[in-house]
Amino acid sequence: MNWHSWAAIAVFVTAYAAIISERVHRTAAALTGAAAMLAIGATDDKAAFFDEHSGIDWNVIFLLLGMMAIVGVLRQTGLFEYVAIWAVKRARGRPFRVMTMLIVITAAASALLDNVTTVLLIAPVTLLVCERLALPAAPFLIAEVLASNIGGTATLVGDPPNIIIASRAGLTFNDFLVHLAPLAAVLTVVLAVMCRLMFRKLFVYDEERAAEVMALEEREAIRDRRLLYQGLAVLALVVVGFVAHPVLHYAPSVVALLGAGLLIAMSTVRADEALKEVEWPTLAFFAGLFVMVGALIETGVIGEVSRALADATGGSRLGATMLLVFGSAVLSGIVDNIPYVATMAPITADLAHGFGGGHGTQVLWWALALGADLGGNxxxxxxSANVVVLGIAERNRQPISFWQFTKYGLVVTAVTVALSAAYLWLRYFALA
Structure with missing residues (x-):
């Protein structure tokens, strides 16, 4: 590695340290880091803004922008208050039942939508539920993020890295459904059990608060029925667009922007009112993070790390599988899993080719998907879902610190990745 590589590592480590120390706002740290990468020549304007491998992932940015605008319109209808009251009443005000319900809904929705869209829709409901029951929102939001990343592993559209993997490996929606959905369902149950243990001090039943909520009529929360129907119709079209990606060939970002534009055009909501709900600092944070990670790609740092992982397999398909799942889990916890998978996909393809290709090497792709998706927790x-929820929490004055999230995320990641490794060994080696 040359001096550019070492300088890029120094900038990234410094920015990362600033983010986790929380002495500097994460958006300021990411943008400063991105500026430093450009200043030292670790990347340039073409690579940072236009390169699909090492630049800002505009698909992610505009997907978030479109969905945030749609959520901004839906918020004005009273839909989130309706769902919050409905959920609490079905759970009879019991905090753990509420959390379990939200975990299951989030995981299931993340398999059909992408996980970022899901947390954008679920987080406002969660904040209202916690307000009604006088509960701290942070544990519920953390549980939902963890559920969204687990549920997102189940399908091709559930997590952005899966789309990259499917494109590179020639995998279909049904391939993901058959090979990863059963495991995702089991891991969702495991998460619910773990949350019962991790947040056990939270689950204090307040009979008076519960009685107040049980007395509410959720239909009264709807403030604008016409706008609600318009918003739900557009949201349904967006979901169809996501699921029909293999047929329509519209990127999720394009579908989200079309949906946002259509909803604003057909409703009485002004554009500036819809865009007020957009988490602009979160989008800027993503842009800065993409530029920093892109600089590591441009200088060959991530490529060197990935090749080292590939060289360490020792010619064993099982060894390669285990190294991919555990190595990807570790690295995806440090850098965003989207640019990581974009870098690792061609190396995984080379590995699969070295083992002869064919159906028997699909396990390498499942290992990469599981490691990257679950490691993101x-x-x-x-x-991406983690950053979005932290931004929403901060905006609603319920801030979640880096370490508050990470101390739970590390435990869940360790358990779920270990179970995934056991699943891969059992299904594709022991019983093959």
Whole structure:
């Protein structure tokens, strides 16, 4: 590695340390780090803004922008208050039942939508539920993020890294459904049990608060029925667009922007009112993070790390599988899993080719997907959904610190990745 590589590592480590120390706002740290990468020549304007491998992932940025605008319109209808009251009443005000319900809903929705869209829709409901029951929102939001990343592993559209893997490996929606959905369902149950243990001090039943909520009529929360129907119709079209990606060939970002534009055009909501709900600091944070990680790609740092992982397999398919799942889990907790998978996909393809290709090497792709998707739970910036929820929490004056998230995320990641490794060994080696 040359001096550019070492300088890029120094900038990234410094920015990362600033983010986790929380002495500097994460957006300021990421943008300063990105500026430093450009200043030292570790990347340039073409690579940072236009390169699909090492630049800002505009698909992610505009997907978030479109969905945030749609959520901004839906918020004005009273839909989130309706769902919050409905959920609490079905759980009869019991905090653990509420959390379990939200975990299951989030995981299931993340398999059909992408996990970022899901947390954008679920987080406002969660904040209202916690307000009604006088509960701290942070544990519920953390549990939902963890559930979204687990549920997102189940399908091709559930997590952005899966789309990259499917494109590179020629895998279909049904391939993901058959090979990863059963495991995702089991891991969702495991998460619910772990949350019961991790947040056990939280689950204090307040009979008076519960009685107040049980007396509410959720239909009264709806403030604008016409806007609600318009918003739900557009949201349904967006979901169809996501699921029909293999047929329509519209990127999720394009679908989200079309949906946002259509909803604003057909409703009485002004554009500036819809855009007020956009988490602009979160989008800027993503841009800075993409530039920093892109600089590591441009200088060959991530490539060197990935090749070292590949060289350490020792010619064993089982060894390669285990190294991919555990190595990807560790690295995806440090850098966002989208650019990591974009870098690792061609190396995984080379590995699969070296083992002869064919159906028997699909396990390498499942190992990469599981490691990257579940590893994103390890830290507060390991996956896009994590960053989005932290931004929403901060905006609603319920801040979640880097370490508050990470101390739970690391435990869940360790357990779920270990179970995934056991699943891969059992299904594709022991019983093959």
């Amino acid at each position: 390890a830290t507060a910036i390991g996956a």
